[in-house]
Amino acid sequence: MKWPGQTLLMACMAATLGPWQVVVASSLDDSASPRQRVEVKPRWLYQGEDALSPERIGRMVVDVPNLEIRLNTAEFRGKSARIFLSLPQLVPGITAPEGLRAEWRARGAMQAGSIMPGGRTLVFDGLIERAQTVEFFDFTIFIDTRFTQRGIRFEPKFEIEVR
């Protein structure tokens, strides 16, 4: 039984949504990665007289080279999928999104990119070939001490969407 206006409402939603496709994003388990906890010490990005402006004085950078990430992709093996690297909006130790930005270069099949808190960046788009997808990342993390507190924790999360 249709209630009055139902057909019109459905037509409007269909026009708004267009072709309907359900894409489910799932978190990928990276607990098999060999280094679960990495502690690094930042350095000042600008030195001496290059650091004198208010925008530069608090800039720091830290390198995390060759970080091996092992993702459990067994469930998605043989499927075409996209993998994203994401960060939560609230990053421990960061008081505003502009307080942190991470860039990375991948040594394998994944793509280079960058991210800020609350962001989500595509790192892979293709066929999931193995039960465990392994990638080595070279992270460079920039922080601005005007928007940080002690105890910054950078916890990248990996999500997969199967098409």
Added chain:
Amino acid sequence: MNRVSAMLVGLSGLVIMHSASAVTIIIADGAPQIYLRIGQTGGGTNLVSFAVTGANAGNGTPILGTVAVAAGAASGGFAACPANHVRFIAQARDNATLNRVASLTVTSPANLTSAGGRTIPFNQIDWVSTDAEIPSGSFLGIAGQLLLTFTEPRAVGVCKRFRFLNAQVYAAGAAATFRYDGTVNYTLSMP
């Protein structure tokens, strides 16, 4: 279930599942840092000179110091100083402890001295600052004279013109040089 509710259920599938993140990068404290520049860059001690002639000696009109152009060179966001001014830059920063206080002090000897052992009190030299961040003042001839405190992270930059007050007549220096000399040392600290 009608089709409208089916669509809403489908859209709800876009919500991200629970977190499975395990890899964590802990960013520790960086090293605190202070930076101080007095005069020219690249090291070296700048010489400020006061030329007192017999005609104007002791007349109470301050004698303006002269200094090499390099002593007031531009730096970072700070423009070059006017001629015969000395550039002062003090910077402090720390990402571990917020709002640490840095202090700029100067140590000056009691006197300028001539080769023959004559003296002029160092408090006969003062300075005029282009900015109130490091106020105008005079040397006290003591150790650790406080000039400025500021809360990090911050960079302070001013230009100073030094003056000999010329309040009284002093004997000429030793015959070979006819000069009095003295050195002051500036220290920036962030306890």
